[in-house]
Amino acid sequence: MPTSTNDFDAEALYRELLAQVRAGLQGVQDAAIVGIHSGGAWLAERLAADLGMSQRYGSIDVSFYRDDYARKGLHPDVKPTNIGFNVDRATIVLVDDVLFTGRTTRAAINVLFDFGRPARIMLAALADRGGRELPVAADFVAIKVTLEQDQSLALARAADGTFTLTIEKDHA
Amino acid sequence: MLNPQLNKNGELQHLLSIEGLPKSIVNHILDTASSFVGISDREVKKVPLMRGKSVFNLFFENSTRTRTTFEIASKRLSADVINLNIQASSASKGESLLDTIDNLSAMHADMFVVRHAQSGAPYLIAKHLIDTKQSHVHVVNAGDGRHAHPTQGLLDMYTIRHYKKDFTNLTVAIVGDILHSRVARSDIHALTTLGVPEVRAIGPHTLLPGGLEQMGVRVFTNMDEGLKGVDVIIMLRLQNERMSGALLPSAQEYFKSYGLTPERLALAKPDAIVMHPGPMNRGVEIDSAVADGAQAVILPQVTFGIAVRMAVMSILAGTQG
Numbered sequence: 001m002p003t004s005t006n007d008f009d010a011e012a013l014y015r016e017l018l019a020q021v022r023a024g025l026q027g028v029q030d031a032a033i034v035g036i037h038s039g040g041a042w043l044a045e046r047l048a049a050d051l052g053m054s055q056r057y058g059s060i061d062v063s064f065y066r067d068d069y070a071r072k073g074l075h076p077d078v079k080p081t082n083i084g085f086n087v088d089r090a091t092i093v094l095v096d097d098v099l100f101t102g103r104t105t106r107a108a109i110n111v112l113f114d115f116g117r118p119a120r121i122m123l124a125a126l127a128d129r130g131g132r133e134l135p136v137a138a139d140f141v142a143i144k145v146t147l148e149q150d151q152s153l154a155l156a157r158a159a160d161g162t163f164t165l166t167i168e169k170d171h172a
Numbered sequence: 173m174l175n176p177q178l179n180k181n182g183e184l185q186h187l188l189s190i191e192g193l194p195k196s197i198v199n200h201i202l203d204t205a206s207s208f209v210g211i212s213d214r215e216v217k218k219v220p221l222m223r224g225k226s227v228f229n230l231f232f233e234n235s236t237r238t239r240t241t242f243e244i245a246s247k248r249l250s251a252d253v254i255n256l257n258i259q260a261s262s263a264s265k266g267e268s269l270l271d272t273i274d275n276l277s278a279m280h281a282d283m284f285v286v287r288h289a290q291s292g293a294p295y296l297i298a299k300h301l302i303d304t305k306q307s308h309v310h311v312v313n314a315g316d317g318r319h320a321h322p323t324q325g326l327l328d329m330y331t332i333r334h335y336k337k338d339f340t341n342l343t344v345a346i347v348g349d350i351l352h353s354r355v356a357r358s359d360i361h362a363l364t365t366l367g368v369p370e371v372r373a374i375g376p377h378t379l380l381p382g383g384l385e386q387m388g389v390r391v392f393t394n395m396d397e398g399l400k401g402v403d404v405i406i407m408l409r410l411q412n413e414r415m416s417g418a419l420l421p422s423a424q425e426y427f428k429s430y431g432l433t434p435e436r437l438a439l440a441k442p443d444a445i446v447m448h449p450g451p452m453n454r455g456v457e458i459d460s461a462v463a464d465g466a467q468a469v470i471l472p473q474v475t476f477g478i479a480v481r482m483a484v485m486s487i488l489a490g491t492q493g
Contacts, residue, residue: 061207063207064207064208064211064219064220064221064486065219065220065221069221069490070490072490073183073487073490073491073492074204074221074486074487074490076200077203078203078204078207079207080206080207080209080210081207081210082210110220113216114214114215114216114218114219115214115215115216116215
């Protein structure tokens with residue numbers, strides 16, 4: 001697994017993630033793929049298509065489950081959560097673009113449990129930048145990245161569906 | 173005039189009236205509401221957003237439906253709801269409105285949902301909270317006198333957007349007792365804010381307030397003319413107490429001139445929708461064939477109302493004073 005600080009080939013990273021998820025779901029019953037808005041949802045949508053699982057794709061917005069609501073208020077751009085399959089007994093691959101503190105993952109797991117009781121939840125992330133604040137680990141990761149505190153990773157999706165991943169400096 | 177609805181950053185601190193709300197905030201509420209709609213279909217019909225918050229429903233005037241939908245909305249946001257039937261409590265013992273508010277604030281209220289027969293009562297409460305540095309407590313106007321009923325206006329906009337997608341090519345008719353209707357006033361402000369090019373008010377002279385034209389509204393006293401080619405019909409409830417005064421001859425007479433019948437509905441666009449804030453008086457302002465017909469969206473309005481109230485409360489509760 002490469003470790004890099006810039007110049008990502010996001011398409012190659014996506015193929016790496018796809019291969020890992022495909023291998024991980026080998027022989028699994030009732031598998032489903034759920035992405036976290038917005039980057040994770042893009043990835044999950046494409047993973048579901050490439051794995052022939054478009055009927056078992058969902059997307060979630062964690063805004064109603066975030067732990068910083070009391071400090072920051074409601075996110076200005078909340079997207080609908082869309083889970084069109086039965087969560088009970090499903091094995092769900094939860095997809096996020098960048099894994100950082102683990103707080104988004106915690107919120108997303110709570111969302112899923114309000115839809116039912118999954119058999120298992122696995123976590124896939126395109127990039128893991130460390131800095132965990134909760135006991136969360138990914139099952140599938142395409143790249144591990146070391147970043148400065150004031151940097152973040154931004155996934156973008158072009159009109160033709162291809163991904164780019166860039167390092168951005170956070171606004172103060 | 174001071175707009176106590178917004179904090180110094182222009183964020184929604186209290187919801188008192190749609191008048192004076194920027195379009196961006198109206199759209200933010202509607203967009204957020206659309207994310208809440210699906211929650212009622214889930215196994216767990218709750219999100220933890222307002223866990224640990226206390227919402228006080230202060231209904232100085234009766235309303236089962238509005239109070240219930242606010243209660244459901246609060247509970248689906250995981251807030252604790254306390255319903256106060258003020259008529260049967262301290263107000264009847266002579267306590268002043270603001271003393272009641274201070275007492276409830278001392279019980280660590282986070283939000284007041286206020287229905288009051290006096291126009292401006294929610295403003296008075298919001299201003300008092302600001303003046304007494306209790307700006308962490310939020311106020312939602314659930315209907316004040318003849319003035320405003322902003323959450324009804326917002327749920328009406330949500331309903332129109334759901335069925336018509338776009339506001340900028342619509343003709344909307346509001347029919348009935350515009351004079352006494354806080355719903356009509358809130359709808360007119362909301363429709364104008366969202367860029368609806370033609371808003372019509374239809375009713376008898378005695379039930380039309382002055383100044384409608386200044387608000388950009390086209391006024392019709394002939395219902396058949398007013399309904400021609402409209403996309404949306406908002407029927408208003410004819411309050412029975414208006415009959416007893418000199419404003420109207422009788423319910424039958426009113427229905428003859430301003431009741432929405434299938435024949436009259438046919439004058440609107442074929443895909444026009446029929447709305448009503450409830451409770452309906454069948455045979456007074458609306459024919460049962462219309463109320464139960466394919467173009468009526470009266471029950472979806474109720475369902476959307478919960479999501480809209482969830483959106484309003486969750487945005488307010490997340491705003492710092």
